[in-house]
Amino acid sequence: MNDHKDIMECRSWHCDVLRRPGSCSEEEFDVLIIGAGIGGLAAARELSRYDLKVGIVNEGPLGGHHALDRQPTVTDETAASIVERYRTEDVIRGVFDGEVVVSGDRCIRPRYRHLILNTGGLEMYTPIPGSPKVVPASEALMGEPGGRRLLVWGTTEWGLRTAMALAERGHDVVVADNSAYLRDVRYYQKVRDRLQKLGIEVIHSAIAKRFKDGVMELSVNLGKRGWERRSLKIDGVVSAVRTVNIYVPLRLGLKVFYSFELNSLVPRRNSFGEILMLDGKGKSAGGSNIYAAGELYGATYAHIEEAQGRLLAVYLASKMGREDPDKAAKALEDFRARIALEANWLYNLDLRLSRGTDYTDLYVEPNVIDVPGWPYFWPNGLDEIDGDQIVCPCTGLKISDVIKIVERINKGRVEIKVTSDSVNKLRHIKMPTLAELGGGPSPCFETLCVPNLAIIIGAIFAQKPSYVLYGKPKQLYESAL
Numbered sequence: 001m002n003d004h005k006d007i008m009e010c011r012s013w014h015c016d017v018l019r020r021p022g023s024c025s026e027e028e029f030d031v032l033i034i035g036a037g038i039g040g041l042a043a044a045r046e047l048s049r050y051d052l053k054v055g056i057v058n059e060g061p062l063g064g065h066h067a068l069d070r071q072p073t074v075t076d077e078t079a080a081s082i083v084e085r086y087r088t089e090d091v092i093r094g095v096f097d098g099e100v101v102v103s104g105d106r107c108i109r110p111r112y113r114h115l116i117l118n119t120g121g122l123e124m125y126t127p128i129p130g131s132p133k134v135v136p137a138s139e140a141l142m143g144e145p146g147g148r149r150l151l152v153w154g155t156t157e158w159g160l161r162t163a164m165a166l167a168e169r170g171h172d173v174v175v176a177d178n179s180a181y182l183r184d185v186r187y188y189q190k191v192r193d194r195l196q197k198l199g200i201e202v203i204h205s206a207i208a209k210r211f212k213d214g215v216m217e218l219s220v221n222l223g224k225r226g227w228e229r230r231s232l233k234i235d236g237v238v239s240a241v242r243t244v245n246i247y248v249p250l251r252l253g254l255k256v257f258y259s260f261e262l263n264s265l266v267p268r269r270n271s272f273g274e275i276l277m278l279d280g281k282g283k284s285a286g287g288s289n290i291y292a293a294g295e296l297y298g299a300t301y302a303h304i305e306e307a308q309g310r311l312l313a314v315y316l317a318s319k320m321g322r323e324d325p326d327k328a329a330k331a332l333e334d335f336r337a338r339i340a341l342e343a344n345w346l347y348n349l350d351l352r353l354s355r356g357t358d359y360t361d362l363y364v365e366p367n368v369i370d371v372p373g374w375p376y377f378w379p380n381g382l383d384e385i386d387g388d389q390i391v392c393p394c395t396g397l398k399i400s401d402v403i404k405i406v407e408r409i410n411k412g413r414v415e416i417k418v419t420s421d422s423v424n425k426l427r428h429i430k431m432p433t434l435a436e437l438g439g440g441p442s443p444c445f446e447t448l449c450v451p452n453l454a455i456i457i458g459a460i461f462a463q464k465p466s467y468v469l470y471g472k473p474k475q476l477y478e479s480a481l
Helices: 037-047 077-084 136-143 157-168 185-197 247-251 303-319 325-342 344-355 398-408 441-462 465-470
Strands: 027-033 056-059 101-103 106-117 121-123 135-136 148-151 172-176 201-203 206-212 215-221 227-233 236-239 241-245 257-258 264-267 290-292 388-394
Touching: 027 037, 037 056, 056 206, 077 241, 106 303, 121 303, 135 136, 136 157, 136 236, 148 157, 148 227, 157 172, 172 215, 206 290, 227 388, 241 247, 241 264, 264 441, 264 465, 303 325, 325 344, 388 441, 441 465
Parallel strands: 027 056, 027 106, 106 290, 135 236, 148 172, 148 236, 172 201
Antiparallel strands: 101 106, 121 241, 206 215, 215 227, 257 264
């Protein structure tokens, strides 16, 4: 087996261990924005019109991943040009850990009336059989991805933008995805001719079977024509699979639930982006002074992130008595009409996150068996799992480590077989805590691995991802606990 340090490298700024200085100074803000993505930058610009003290905390490039590729978006404008429209030098360079801002040797304990989370999405290190070298798309675009022949995983707009940017730099690029359909048909149709000119092949319905000696083997579903075996010579994988960054929400004690649309854990919120407080049963019990903007709101097009950030600013101003509430209500009406036309899936997600499943005010997670988390179908038994797959590059955690932990706390071998006959038994399995699964805590462990591990482990053992984070509801599983 290869040493994981040679296969997956966590090289981003958030892989460093966060160290607090000895003392922290206090600073007051009307609105503190964590992350300088498009949504946060747009909100900051609008809020400044209301004579409010706004602070932005950011580490990494202004605009986040949107500043890196320089490719046209679905509106023809590059996301980087939208970032330039809201460029500001008034940014605190640092990391917010939920309590303090660490900026080099400086520490700030912020006091704020309102907090906007604009921490964006994180590319997941997809655990492919054989564990090829995997580099997140943002890292690949900020430096050299290592190797000329690259497989970009993900047919979203971001995946296709990444592929075109890398091809322009002289790489041989193939795009693949396990989705039965292209994840962004609208954008693909817009850039199809450009993809062809750059020599980029796009493959969907692909299952990664194994990687060995520089060759990735895919099994591709051709529909009525059956399955085709494909062998691709590659130097590495660029992951454009994005999941919501739940590091700060978890540190703030907010509850997160699995969203099928985002393939991620996400806090419940209302239509403006205000995160909802929940009672013991998971029912919304009112709003909070914490808000989600940008990709935390729902990974979508750059121009929609811009519109959502501006909407949130108007809403906050109305809450502070600086704007007419009717104007905020009208702005929300216009925004929802827009996403209903341009991003219907986001409109549906908005309804479920804000009003609950079937308008019950309760948010119900889907059956985890149906969750698409890996670039291949779920295994039917332990013998089909590549135990050497790395699922957390920060700690070197392998799937075999996860299996051993689960077996130990259940005092014996656990059979993994996702069938209707065994689901009820599987749901009584005692699950490991996150502390047992990694070498954390560190920003790397908590941002990159928490959502990834919760989704993967939940899928293997037929558990809801929130059970991995919080444990099973005692009223349902008292006898098993």
